[in-house]
Amino acid sequence: xxxxxxxxxxxxxxxxxxxxxxxxxxxxxxxxxxxxxxxxxxxxxxxxxxxxxxxxxxxxxxxxxxxxxxxxxxxxxxxxxxxxxxxxxxxxxxxxxxxxxxxxxxxxxxxxxxxxxxxxxxxxxxxxxxxxxxxxxxxxxxxxxxxxxxxxxxxxxxxxxxxxxxxxxxxxxxxxxxxxxxxxxxxxxxxxxxxxxxxxxxxxxxxxxxxxxxxxxxxxxxxxxxxxxxxxxxxxxxxxxxxxxxxxxxxxxxxxxxxxxxxxxxxxxxxxxxxxxxxxxxxxxxxxxxxxxxxxxxxxxxxxxxxxxxxxxxxxxxxxxxxxxxxxxxxx
Amino acid sequence: xxxxxxxxxxxxxxxxxxxxxxxxxxxxxxxxxxxxxxxxxxxxxxxxxxxxxxxxxxxxxxxxxxxxxxxxxxxxxxxxxxxxxxxxxxxxxxxxxxxxxxxxxxxxxxxxxxxxxxxxxxxxxxxxxxxxxxxxxxxxxxxxxxxxxxxxxxxxxxxxxxxxxxxxxxxxxxxxxxxxxxxxxxxxxxxxxxxxxxxxxxxxxxxxxxxxxxxxxxxxxxxxxxxxxxxxxxxxxxxxxxxxxxxxxxxxxxxxxxxxxxxxxxxxxxxxxxxxxxxxxxxxxxxxxxxxxxxxxxxxxxxxxxxxxxxxxxxxxxxxxxxxxxxxxxxxxxxxxxxxxxxxx
Numbered sequence: 001x002x003x004x005x006x007x008x009x010x011x012x013x014x015x016x017x018x019x020x021x022x023x024x025x026x027x028x029x030x031x032x033x034x035x036x037x038x039x040x041x042x043x044x045x046x047x048x049x050x051x052x053x054x055x056x057x058x059x060x061x062x063x064x065x066x067x068x069x070x071x072x073x074x075x076x077x078x079x080x081x082x083x084x085x086x087x088x089x090x091x092x093x094x095x096x097x098x099x100x101x102x103x104x105x106x107x108x109x110x111x112x113x114x115x116x117x118x119x120x121x122x123x124x125x126x127x128x129x130x131x132x133x134x135x136x137x138x139x140x141x142x143x144x145x146x147x148x149x150x151x152x153x154x155x156x157x158x159x160x161x162x163x164x165x166x167x168x169x170x171x172x173x174x175x176x177x178x179x180x181x182x183x184x185x186x187x188x189x190x191x192x193x194x195x196x197x198x199x200x201x202x203x204x205x206x207x208x209x210x211x212x213x214x215x216x217x218x219x220x221x222x223x224x225x226x227x228x229x230x231x232x233x234x235x236x237x238x239x240x241x242x243x244x245x246x247x248x249x250x251x252x253x254x255x256x257x258x259x260x261x262x263x264x265x266x267x268x269x270x271x272x273x274x275x276x277x278x279x280x281x282x283x284x285x286x287x288x289x290x291x292x293x294x295x296x297x298x299x300x301x302x303x304x305x306x307x308x309x310x311x312x313x314x315x316x317x318x319x320x321x322x323x324x325x326x327x328x329x330x331x332x
Numbered sequence: 333x334x335x336x337x338x339x340x341x342x343x344x345x346x347x348x349x350x351x352x353x354x355x356x357x358x359x360x361x362x363x364x365x366x367x368x369x370x371x372x373x374x375x376x377x378x379x380x381x382x383x384x385x386x387x388x389x390x391x392x393x394x395x396x397x398x399x400x401x402x403x404x405x406x407x408x409x410x411x412x413x414x415x416x417x418x419x420x421x422x423x424x425x426x427x428x429x430x431x432x433x434x435x436x437x438x439x440x441x442x443x444x445x446x447x448x449x450x451x452x453x454x455x456x457x458x459x460x461x462x463x464x465x466x467x468x469x470x471x472x473x474x475x476x477x478x479x480x481x482x483x484x485x486x487x488x489x490x491x492x493x494x495x496x497x498x499x500x501x502x503x504x505x506x507x508x509x510x511x512x513x514x515x516x517x518x519x520x521x522x523x524x525x526x527x528x529x530x531x532x533x534x535x536x537x538x539x540x541x542x543x544x545x546x547x548x549x550x551x552x553x554x555x556x557x558x559x560x561x562x563x564x565x566x567x568x569x570x571x572x573x574x575x576x577x578x579x580x581x582x583x584x585x586x587x588x589x590x591x592x593x594x595x596x597x598x599x600x601x602x603x604x605x606x607x608x609x610x611x612x613x614x615x616x617x618x619x620x621x622x623x624x625x626x627x628x629x630x631x632x633x634x635x636x637x638x639x640x641x642x643x644x645x646x647x648x649x650x651x652x653x654x655x656x657x658x659x660x661x662x663x664x665x666x667x668x669x670x671x672x673x674x675x676x677x
Contacts, residue, residue, distance in 0.1 A: 255351055293373060
């Protein structure tokens with residue numbers, strides 16, 4: 001089930017650059033459901049499910065596995081860790097949060113007193129408290145270069161919504177897993193790419209697209225929200241259906257793919273929203289510019305409080321997205 | 333077709349970045365009589381080939397235009413705007429625009445009247461977020477016609493000023509597409525050894541994207557990127573601007589120095605006036621995207637000075653535009669097999 005798959009993937013440790021534990025979970029879930037699985041030099045997990053037709057197109061569908069985090073840059077003599085951002089993690093949102101390292105070592109992110117009258121804290125104003133009393137004690141638990149991520153914390157909110165860290169972008173990974181499980185005898189070949197390093201510049205998807213050489217590209221990712229009191233843009237609401245991206249900073253969706261997504265939604269009887277995002281990007285931007293260019297679009301899951309420890313989505317949007325995708329792989 | 337007429341017509345056609353289909357078709361049709369083959373690729377790049385047995389040369393000028401996009405529809409039917417490429421919000425109030433909903437609809441961009449602004453608001457320029465398109469329709473009709481993501485194009489008005497000066501929207505960079513058109517016409521009476529590709533690129537305004545993919549696909553030996561630069565304007569910093577009536581050969585780390593020398597040499601032989609611009613870092617033109625394609629492409633940047641960039645009255649000197657076409661044609665003629673060995677010696 002979508003919800004179980006989601007919960008499984010949300011629990012895996014996988015900061016940008018160290019996504020292999022997420023990939024392991026995906027491999028387990030997809031075992032027996034696909035034609036091939038391989039891992040490339042950047043850690044992308046590339047999964048194929050062949051199309052039934054002789055002239056099948058190759059559709060690359062990408063969902064990034066990596067999660068923003070904090071990398072240890074120094075250890076103070078008192079045992080506190082200094083950190084730097086891996087991806088777009090904001091000091092304001094990470095302060096006072098619980099984080100966890102690869103081996104399960106927990107830490108609390110603390111904020112230095114604001115003595116300089118700054119409006120926004122900077123990374124240098126933060127430190128991580130792992131309970132060590134000295135540098136020596138801390139070094140037994142953590143080394144410079146280790147990366148911490150928001151500690152897993154899955155919370156059901158109301159009837160349809162769930163909150164968790166790493167919803168960006170494990171919800172899309174879950175969607176892609178389910179698509180690859182449910183697609184049976186579909187017309188086109190699906191190459192599912194569970195990509196790495198999206199949060200630092202779409203790096204995994206860029207090399208995967210070069211290797212896969214798809215006819216059509218599609219990224220699955222979260223998008224921002226416009227349905228809280230003072231946030232109006234993008235004009236996207238949770239629970240009103242997945243969003244078809246028109247454009248963001250990384251990509252203007254290829255008209256062909258964008259329109260096929262609308263067509264697929266209509267065929268599936270699923271309401272979709274139209275997303276124009278003034279910032280941000282997805283793997284789609286890298287796929288579209290691969291080699292001589294690939295017609296590419298993005299299907300988004302609306303998500304509140306993106307890059308915080310409580311990223312909220314609506315499971316109905318996920319279910320709708322799965323239905324749209326099952327149609328899309330036939331129509332594209 | 334006269335090159336001036338080409339410029340007048342091409343600047344009117346819709347082709348916002350990412351959806352350049354209509355303008356790409358226009359360019360393909362206009363170039364076809366002068367080329368051996370012309371095609372439009374999946375990014376809407378137009379590629380026009382004039383065959384030769386020598387080195388492969390790519391000329392690139394972008395055909396996309398900056399514009400606006402509907403990002404929200406207010407309760408009263410006003411359309412809120414996002415941008416496609418860098419549109420200067422200061423020029424928007426009072427503009428007439430075309431909204432590409434189910435039908436093409438004429439609208440105006442309105443703003444809160446000066447009488448209704450607070451003292452603080454009055455001291456600031458309008459921001460795009462404060463502006464809206466008014467179609468005159470009741471809200472229900474607006475919703476039937478227009479959706480989020482629909483394109484909004486600034487209205488086209490071609491103004492022939494005195495002295496061969498022309499003011500028209502989207503001279504950036506379709507004036508340089510016109511320059512390629514002029515070069516193609518002149519090449520009909522010239523012999524060239526090089527295998528020539530004239531590429532009208534897509535999505536330059538959002539990150540030289542069409543140049544990246546077309547340069548990969550064509551894999552040229554050399555490239556000439558064509559774009560506009562700033563002409564002298566009262567009050568502008570002098571080192572950033574150039575005379576309106578002379579072409580500019582840029583130099584800097586992104587520009588191949590020997591290939592640039594070749595371009596300057598051709599200009600000298602042909603008695604074509606050239607200025608120099610120093611671009612210390614990224615050029616923010618197609619030259620960047622082409623230069624880094626595959627294993628790297630020696631690339632130069634030829635620029636046409638323009639006043640009032642990214643407004644609807646982008647002003648150029650049409651004689652300068654024709655001279656640019658002549659320079660491109662003569663450069664194409666000059667390219668020969670020996671160049672590849674000379675580039676780093």
